[in-house]
Amino acid sequence: MDKKINQTIIEVIKGNITKSQLDCIVNAANTSLLGGGGVDGAIHRVGGKAILDECIKIRNKQGNCPVGEAVITTGGNLKAKYVIHTVGPVWKGGKNNEAEKLKDCYMNCMKLAQNNHIRSISIPNISTGIYSYPKVEAANIAIQSVIDFIRRNKSMLHVQFVCFDEENYEIYEEKLKRYA
Ligand code: AR6
Numbered sequence: 753m754d755k756k757i758n759q760t761i762i763e764v765i766k767g768n769i770t771k772s773q774l775d776c777i778v779n780a781a782n783t784s785l786l787g788g789g790g791v792d793g794a795i796h797r798v799g800g801k802a803i804l805d806e807c808i809k810i811r812n813k814q815g816n817c818p819v820g821e822a823v824i825t826t827g828g829n830l831k832a833k834y835v836i837h838t839v840g841p842v843w844k845g846g847k848n849n850e851a852e853k854l855k856d857c858y859m860n861c862m863k864l865a866q867n868n869h870i871r872s873i874s875i876p877n878i879s880t881g882i883y884s885y886p887k888v889e890a891a892n893i894a895i896q897s898v899i900d901f902i903r904r905n906k907s908m909l910h911v912q913f914v915c916f917d918e919e920n921y922e923i924y925e926e927k928l929k930r931y932a
Pocket of ligand 1: 767768769770780781782787788789790791792793794840876877878879880881882883884885914915916917920
C-alpha cells in the first residue's frame, strides 16, 4: 500500500531490499561498518567489494560509526546508486535511549539522502532483527520520523519501507493506514 504526503509517496512493501530499483537503499549496519548478518550481509553480498572498500575508507578516516549516525557509499553492483549505512540501537529493555537512537537513524538517513540529492529511498526495519527492537515500537518511530522529515523537507519523492518478514509488513501497513 502507499500514501501521498505532500509531494512524497510513502510505500510499504514486503520483499528483499537488495532488489530495490530506487536511487538509494538503507543498510542496518553495525558500528564497524564491515558487514555482518541479516540485511547487512545481504547488501554486501549482492553489492560486492566496492561497498566494503568504501566502508573501510570511511572507517579509516573517521573510525567506528556511532549508533544513530549514518554514512553513505555507492551501491556497487546493486541497482540502487547509493547505500546509506546506519547503526541502529541494540534493544536493552528501553531505558538506554534506544528510542532516541532509532529516531536518529531515520533522521540522519533522510538528511544524508537529501544532502546527496537522492529522490527515492528504500528503508528496512532497522534494529528489529538481530538487535531485537520490539517491532511495533520500532515501526512507530520509523513512520513518525520519516513523515516528520518529509513534512519539513520537500525534496524526497518516494520513501519505501521494505519489510522482510510478514509480521513487520502487517504492522507497517496498519500504521500507515492510520495516516489517512
Ligand atoms: N531485505 C530487507 N530486510 C531484510 C533483509 C533483506 N534482504 N534481510 C533481513 N531483513 P537485521 P538489525 C530485515 O538483523 O536488527 C547485522 O549483523 C529483518 O527481517 O538485518 O538492525 C549487522 O551487521 C529485520 O526486520 O538488522 C548488525 O550487527 C530487519 O531487516 C546487526 O545485524 C533488520 O534486521 C544489526 O541488527
